Amino acid sequence: MRRRLAPYALILPGGLWLLLFFVIPMVAMVSLSLMEGDVVSGYRLTWHWQTYVEAIDNYQTQIIRSLLYGLITTVLQIILAFPVAYWIAFHGGRKKSMYLLLILLPFFVSFVLRTISWRFVLTDESFLLAPLKQIGLLPPDFHILGTAPAVIGGLTYNFLPFMVLPIYVALERIDPRVVEAARDLYAGPVEVFRRVIFPLALPGVFAGVLMTFVPASSDYVNSEILGSSSTTMIGQVIQAQYLRYQNYPTASALSFTLMAILLIGIFAYARALGTEDVLKVAAR
Numbered sequence: 546m547r548r549r550l551a552p553y554a555l556i557l558p559g560g561l562w563l564l565l566f567f568v569i570p571m572v573a574m575v576s577l578s579l580m581e582g583d584v585v586s587g588y589r590l591t592w593h594w595q596t597y598v599e600a601i602d603n604y605q606t607q608i609i610r611s612l613l614y615g616l617i618t619t620v621l622q623i624i625l626a627f628p629v630a631y632w633i634a635f636h637g638g639r640k641k642s643m644y645l646l647l648i649l650l651p652f653f654v655s656f657v658l659r660t661i662s663w664r665f666v667l668t669d670e671s672f673l674l675a676p677l678k679q680i681g682l683l684p685p686d687f688h689i690l691g692t693a694p695a696v697i698g699g700l701t702y703n704f705l706p707f708m709v710l711p712i713y714v715a716l717e718r719i720d721p722r723v724v725e726a727a728r729d730l731y732a733g734p735v736e737v738f739r740r741v742i743f744p745l746a747l748p749g750v751f752a753g754v755l756m757t758f759v760p761a762s763s764d765y766v767n768s769e770i771l772g773s774s775s776t777t778m779i780g781q782v783i784q785a786q787y788l789r790y791q792n793y794p795t796a797s798a799l800s801f802t803l804m805a806i807l808l809i810g811i812f813a814y815a816r817a818l819g820t821e822d823v824l825k826v827a828a829r
Contacts, residue, residue, distance in 0.1 A: 574797045575797070575801055576590060577793050577797040578596055578597070578794050578797035578800075579594065579596070579794070581794065583791075584793075588793065588794070596794050596795060596798045597802060600795050600798040600802065601802060604779060607777055607778060607781075608779050610778060611762050611763070611778040612762055614768075614778060615758050615759075616762075618700040618701050618704065618758075618761040619754055619761065621697070622701055622705055626705060626753065627712055627746075627750075629648070629709055630709050630710075630712040630713035633645065633713055634713055634716035634717045645713070648705075648706050648710075649706055651706075656766065657770075660699055660766055660767055660770045660771065661770060663699050663702060663770075663771060664690065664770050667689050667690045667695050667771065668690055669688050669690070690771065691771070691773035691775075691776070692772075692773070693776050695771040695772065695776075696767050696768050696771050696778075699767035700764060703764075703767065704756075707756040707757050707760075708754075708756070708757050709753075710753075711752035711756065712746055712750060712753055713749070715745065715746045715747070715748050715749025715752075716742070716745075716746050719742065719745050724741055727741045754814065758810075758811075759811070762778075762779075762803075762807060763780050763803060764780050765780030765783070765784050768781055769781055779799060779803055782799060783796050783799050783800055786799065
């Protein structure tokens, strides 16, 4: 009896945690999105599905913009993170732990403070832009704060370690003898990377995309601090509907819609990439 109950006892704490902080809030959010009323008179469940239609119709621009920012951020992170993870995995030597610590070092500072610091760097009179304007490399009216590149840059900066670490773990597991065998078979550097290294690193890329695309698409801090009214993301809209306007049904409908879109995108990405093949590569 103890042997039969032991597995269930081990998953019980985690299961209760997910039930308490994920399943119950999710059910509450869905039910709240179907209610009508206000904070003063209260809300009642009327199965008002029109809230979803109105929310999507009113804020489809912000939803599309958020997904686009998340996609661009994820692509930029792959481009930036892969060389860093590759160099640490294959050329880091005994100092690999130190290099990883340097990548994680910014996380010892608050997420909001890091974003505010990024704002100081991008201001028109900052130490970065002011000298370039003075020597004529940039026009006097040039500015980047409050634009889409500033928001995307902040997202890329804040979530970059979440892409570096999974790719590094996948590259670290590659047997050097496999790379040497490919070179012995007269494969050039490009062929070795394309046919050996990158396919074996796909599990890390897959995990990195999941860990960066979802939070980047739903983030509201970077767009609030680094952006403007023309770069509003759906996270800002949800935050305002919840806390500023107290329009809980609309906020819940937008939250659930965003989650559904992200889940559909993740499943489509996993199917296109072939998760079974990725798992087989990881097992090897």
